[in-house]
Amino acid sequence: MTPPGQPVVPGQPFLVTATVVLPPGYYQDTGSSFLVFEPQGNLKVVGRWTSAAVLRDGKPSFTGTFVLRRSVVLPPETPDGPLVLTWKTGWQICQIDGVCLLPAERQVRLPLTVGAKGGVSRPGLDFWGALLLAFLGGILLNLMPCVFPVLALKGLSLASASGRTLAERRREALLFATGGFGVLVGLGLLTAALLAGGQRLDWGFSFQQPAFVWLLTLVFWFFTLQLWGLWSWPASLFSLSTGVRPSAAGALAGGAFSVVAAVPCTAPLLGPALGFALGQPPLFVPLFFAAAGLGLVGPLLTLQWIPGWARWLPRPGPWMVRTERVFGFFLAATVLYLLWIFTEQTGADRWLPALAFLGALAAATAWRRRKRASGLEIQAARALLTVLAAGSFLLIWMPEATDSPPRLGQPLEAGWRPFSALAVQTAVAEGHPVLVDATAAWCATCQINELAVLGRADVRAQLDRLGVVRLRADYTVPDPSIRSWLASVHRAGLPVYALYRPGLEPYLFPELLTDDNFTRALPRLLDGTLPFR
16 A cells, blocks of 8 residues: 655545555456455545456456555544554455455555645645646746747747738637647646556656657757758748748647647646646646646737737848748757657667768758759659658667667766665665655756756765765656656656655755755755755
């Protein structure tokens, strides 16, 4: 059984999970009266969920490993402090051939802490506060390096659109916003469905798949070539100079693409909010994603309803082409970053063929674009582009070089050890403070923090001087142990920086590290002059 990893708040629901592993060849009927997982005493059960069952002779049953989840509420008058709950569990498992064992029951004691403050590192965070954090985090997401170039270019294209009425520009902005908002709500619904089945979906999960990273690299590269004028797409999602109005489907797709671009970044406030959401009953989870979606699309919509700001822009003209070229370099930098992620996941030997492939795409599009190209040359360029597109995923399945195996994540610098729950427990039991850095190659905020704070020589020296054991949880590729740890500290995205001390709950630093909130706060946290909660 898994208790909540933070103090529970009387009157607010919290989740308790039981993971059941059946012996091979046995099953458990879902409708059996002997299958029991209920709290004893004056707890109120407000929600019940189980894993998806399989049909056996027309009856739903569990096999292998399944999960039972209960959302329960303590009475409002429950005092703060340690509390031990008693749960009644029961089962009757049967062999596949139909021979059933005798029913069994067991009382399980579940220790937890009751406190008026919810959250590991965000005192006083409640449902409505977390919902507000999700909205504010969505607004801040617009400023993150993954999102800002895309949304800025879209905002400029709407503001500078000539030959279109204000109503038409607002309609396009609404469609663009609907696409982004719809994708986030869809992610919320998918997350809720997985939670109801005992699974978990973290922010950024798609970037753990090399095929997705490579596909997104190609998409960004095509947009880069378009902004550089090497190929034309009159109804492009982000074009300034064509003056062609995109279709409704194109505007929706542009909004959806902006959310896909946002995945590598977790804005400040968004991580705690989504972490809080995953600790709530699945029914409420989509509300937090919807709040983040409103925050993400809100600024663009607001600008369209305050059209006066567009008067500060110059009239349509050559500046649009120059702006496209500049933004093309931003997208090219994003392409290189995505390639780095891809090679971190699949091996450094992919760098050269990937760059050669993208270069061939650029050459083929430029050849096709030539003003004096003959019809035969254009057809040949189209054929080459088709062959390149069809062969692009060979980069994913190409054999690995024997002398360059995939690194499957980032290498450990001096002083860092690989993360494991056992390593945390062992170091804390020995009396050492422990810093866990949950990071990934695809996490842009993580890379900024590494350059600005954690990777500095003076910070490394400070950690050594304070005797801090450093554990790095590299989530570049899927890792069940890191996923479980993220759930235990109530976070749903990266980065996460957790400081452990014996006898205390982990302290979570903000997502964006600075000297004030990390290097100067760390000694005070360890000597007790700064409260650990």
